[in-house]
Amino acid sequence: MSELQDLTTLVRAATPLLVIETVDEQRVIECFRHVISQALHPLWRWTLTDGLNRLDFAQREGDVAPDATATLDAIRAQGERGIYLMFDFHGLLRYAMSLRQLREIVQRQRSAAHTIVLVGARVELPDELEALALRVPLSLPDLKELAGILRAEAVAWQREQNRKVEVDNDAARTIVRNLLGLSAPDARRIVRKLIYNDGALGPQDLPELMQSKFDLLNRSGLLHYEYATASFADIAGVSRVREWVQRRRAVFLAATPDPALDPPRGVLLLGVQGCGKSLAAKAIAGGFGVPLVRLDFGTLYNKYQGETEKNLREALASTELLSPCVLWIDEIEKGLAGGGDDGGVSRRVLGYLLTWMAERKAKVFVVATANAVHELPAELLRKGRFDEIFFVDLPAATVREQIFAMHLARRQLDPASFELPALAAASDGFSGAEIEQTIVSALYDAAGNGTPPDQPVLLHALRQTRPLSVLMREQVNALRAWAQGRCVAAD
Ligand SMILES: Nc1ncnc2c1ncn2[C@@H]1O[C@H](COP(=O)(O)OP(=O)(O)OP(=O)(O)O)[C@@H](O)[C@H]1O
Ligand SMILES: [Mg+2]
Numbered sequence: 001m002s003e004l005q006d007l008t009t010l011v012r013a014a015t016p017l018l019v020i021e022t023v024d025e026q027r028v029i030e031c032f033r034h035v036i037s038q039a040l041h042p043l044w045r046w047t048l049t050d051g052l053n054r055l056d057f058a059q060r061e062g063d064v065a066p067d068a069t070a071t072l073d074a075i076r077a078q079g080e081r082g083i084y085l086m087f088d089f090h091g092l093l094r095y096a097m098s099l100r101q102l103r104e105i106v107q108r109q110r111s112a113a114h115t116i117v118l119v120g121a122r123v124e125l126p127d128e129l130e131a132l133a134l135r136v137p138l139s140l141p142d143l144k145e146l147a148g149i150l151r152a153e154a155v156a157w158q159r160e161q162n163r164k165v166e167v168d169n170d171a172a173r174t175i176v177r178n179l180l181g182l183s184a185p186d187a188r189r190i191v192r193k194l195i196y197n198d199g200a201l202g203p204q205d206l207p208e209l210m211q212s213k214f215d216l217l218n219r220s221g222l223l224h225y226e227y228a229t230a231s232f233a234d235i236a237g238v239s240r241v242r243e244w245v246q247r248r249r250a251v252f253l254a255a256t257p258d259p260a261l262d263p264p265r266g267v268l269l270l271g272v273q274g275c276g277k278s279l280a281a282k283a284i285a286g287g288f289g290v291p292l293v294r295l296d297f298g299t300l301y302n303k304y305q306g307e308t309e310k311n312l313r314e315a316l317a318s319t320e321l322l323s324p325c326v327l328w329i330d331e332i333e334k335g336l337a338g339g340g341d342d343g344g345v346s347r348r349v350l351g352y353l354l355t356w357m358a359e360r361k362a363k364v365f366v367v368a369t370a371n372a373v374h375e376l377p378a379e380l381l382r383k384g385r386f387d388e389i390f391f392v393d394l395p396a397a398t399v400r401e402q403i404f405a406m407h408l409a410r411r412q413l414d415p416a417s418f419e420l421p422a423l424a425a426a427s428d429g430f431s432g433a434e435i436e437q438t439i440v441s442a443l444y445d446a447a448g449n450g451t452p453p454d455q456p457v458l459l460h461a462l463r464q465t466r467p468l469s470v471l472m473r474e475q476v477n478a479l480r481a482w483a484q485g486r487c488v489a490a491d
Contacts (some may be wrong), residue, residue, distance in 0.1 A: 004034050007136065011083060012082060014113040016106040023121045024183040025087055029055065032083060032117070041115075042082040046071055046089060051278045055085075068092040072101035081112045082260045090123045099126060104133050146179045146187055150201075151193045157199070165202035175201060178209055181321030186216050210291055210322070217318040220311040224294040229326075230282035236406060236432070237399035237491045238280050239266070241390055245287035252288055252363060253324060264387055266357065266366030268332075268380075270373060271392030271489055272476055273468060274433030277369040278330060280392065280490070284367050285326035293319055294328045297335025300349070308345050312352060320362035332368040333375040350377055357385065374483050381486075391487035393480065394469055397434055398426040399491065407436045411443065418455055426462045429469040437467050 010018065020028055029045065036043045036056055043056040051066030052074060064074040068089070075084060105111045106127050106129075118125075118133070125133060141149070150172060154165040175194070179187040190212045194205045207227045214225040231240040248264040257263050267284070269277045285292035295315060300308055319327045329335070336350050357366060368386070370376055381389065395403060401424045405415035427435055442461035446453035469476045 004031060007031060008035045008038050010134070010136070011035050011041065011115050011391065014081070015115055015134055016113070017109065017133045018115065019123045019133045020117060020119045020138050021121065021123055021135070022119065022138045022183065024138070024185055025119060027184055028085060028117070028119050031138070036083065042080060044075075044084045046084060046086045048088065049134070052084075068095065068098040068117060069101065069170045072098060072105065075114060075116075076101070076105055076111045078114070079112060081114055083115045083117065084120055085117045088120050090118050090120055090125060093126060093129065093376050099129065103129065103132070106482060114409055131423060134441045140181060141179075141184050141187060143176060143180065144176065145184070146176045149179075149184060149188050150176055153188060153195055155202070157192075157195045161199065163199065164194055166202070167201075168202040171205065173200050174203075175205065175209055178206075178213060182213060183214060185469070204433070214291075214293070214322060217321055218315075220301055220314050220318075221261045222296050222311055222315040223318060224296060225322075226282070226292045226294070228287075229285040229292045230279055231286040232283045234406070235276050235283050236280045236402035237368075237395050238276065238283070238390075238392065239491050240488060241269075241280055241284065241490050242287065244388065244390075245284055249288055252365060253290075263363070264365060266368070266386050268386045268388060268389045269367065269369045269392055269490070270479075270483060271369075271371065271490070272394050272431060272479065273371050274431035275392045276432045277371075277392050279432075280390075281328045281330070281367040281369055282324070284365070285328070288324070288326060288365060290324045290326055290363075290365075291322065292326045292328055293322060294330060295319075297332070301345075309348055312349055316353075316356050316360075319364050320360060322364075324363035324365075326365045326367055329366065329368040331370060332380070333370045333372045336375075336377055336380065350379065354379060354385065371479070373479060389487045390490040391480075391483035392490045393483075394429060394476075395435075397421075397424040397428070400427050400430065400435060402436050403432050404439070407439050411439065413453060418458070422455070423458060423462070426459055427467075430462075430465070431469070432468050434465060438462055 013081055022028060032043055033055070042054060044052055045055050046052050046066070048066055052064055052071055064070050075082075076189075092419070093102065106116060154167065158164055175191070179190065182190070190209060191201075193212070194201060194209060197205070197208070211225065212221070217223075218225070232238070233243075244267075251261050252264050253258050269280055271277050300312060300315075316327075319325060319409060336346055336353075346413055366386075368380075379385070401420040404418065404423050408415045427438070430438070433455060438461045439458065441464075442458045443453050443469055445455045445461060451457065
């Protein structure tokens with residue numbers, strides 16, 4: 001752990017105030033035990049329940065009441081310079097008295113050169129203290145340490161159950177790799193659950209592992225996780241997208257990618273409503289064989305006013321820990337359009353997103369989908385942002401035949417008993433979603449009339465439907481015209 005070196009240096013330099021954001025208190029204590037083995041200072045811990053206790057070799061119960069004023073008085077009265085790990089103390093700094101006392105210690109007014117370490121899951125400080133604090137990130141366990149956790153949990157189970165855990169070595173390695181990014185207690189909890197499920201560690205554990213990891217990482221609630229994605233077999237008419245993904249799959253997943261080939265980073269799917277953009281996004285994840293994580297832009301703005309950017313930052317960082325994965329940003333225009341009345345938030349969100357897309361190192365493939373191109377900021381469309389911009393158009397006649405066949409079969413009807421070319425001809429201008437809806441309503445009609453759901457019923461339903469491309473002809477034509485020459489046709 002290279003942070004030990006850093007912490008030792010900070011303590012040697014008598015840094016007055018450190019902040020460590022973590023729930024892994026044990027890890028903090030272990031780190032500082034190492035630190036004091038090199039920089040010999042008394043090490044103290046404070047909690048609201050136990051008050052001050054000395055942790056180094058001169059173990060001693062504190063004899064001060066745990067309340068903030070008494071504690072800070074006692075620290076100041078300590079003539080010998082010490083390190084004070086204060087767990088969840090920051091909440092007490094609301095009180096003017098405690099805040100003042102701590103500032104005086106930190107500024108060395110009538111106080112020895114102590115190092116105060118504020119530890120908590122989220123440590124928010126009043127401005128006057130934040131200015132004096134140094135925030136140090138606590139690194140997370142590495143592969144070796146995680147493998148150790150897995151072994152220790154397997155041994156513990158074996159001892160308890162008197163039988164060996166069945167371990168599939170390949171899967172165990174994948175599990176360890178996927179625990180990266182989690183704290184030691186979280187990793188331990190997950191591994192224990194996987195073992196207790198069935199006394200084995202194997203490939204069958206991977207979906208649950210990814211789900212548990214996702215739940216831990218998605219604190220902001222902005223991400224939605226889908227382990228079961230779609231496949232290109234579920235969607236007609238995006239042959240170019242399918243080939244594009246197939247050609248890049250190996251490079252995307254490679255542990256050490258070919259330096260001659262830039263790793264794939266993302267695509268924008270632009271197109272007419274209901275023509276399968278969302279479905280294509282899922283199929284891309286399926287095509288790469290990785291989980292799909294959807295970023296919910298709506299929630300980003302609504303739920304956390306004032307914390308928008310922070311939450312976006314956290315959410316994007318989480319996706320990197322879930323890599324390899326596809327990050328799907330659905331209806332991206334809705335999240336980035338923002339008029340002039342949002343205090344510049346949507347501009348900053350766009351800026352952050354673009355920077356992140358350009359700089360991210362992890363295998364996170366971005367799929368953004370949009371229907372309204374004039375609402376998209378020009379920066380997003382500039383060459384180099386996405387590897388490719390695909391246009392998903394209204395399906396051609398042959399594609400419509402396939403869509404009919406697919407959705408009839410999905411409803412236990414035999415496509416061979418329908419005349420598909422006639423259905424395709426009658427559905428000119430229909431989107432895939434509209435074809436699907438027409439089949440659904442034809443089935444209801446047939447059931448209601450007590451007749452079989454056959455060709456005439458379908459044709460009748462098609463004649464009853466006015467597709468969006470007719471109702472909104474101008475918009476659809478404008479979009480198609482815009483896409484000409486700017487985008488690659490998806491099919
Ligand atoms: N090309 C297609 N092949 C098969 N099914 C399709 C196709 N296009 C649309 N569908 C059907 O219509 C449903 C809706 O499509 P989807 O949500 O993917 O469209 P979209 O382009 O994302 O629409 P929107 O712009 O409204 O978000 C799909 O779940 C699928 O059942
Ligand atoms: Mg959609």
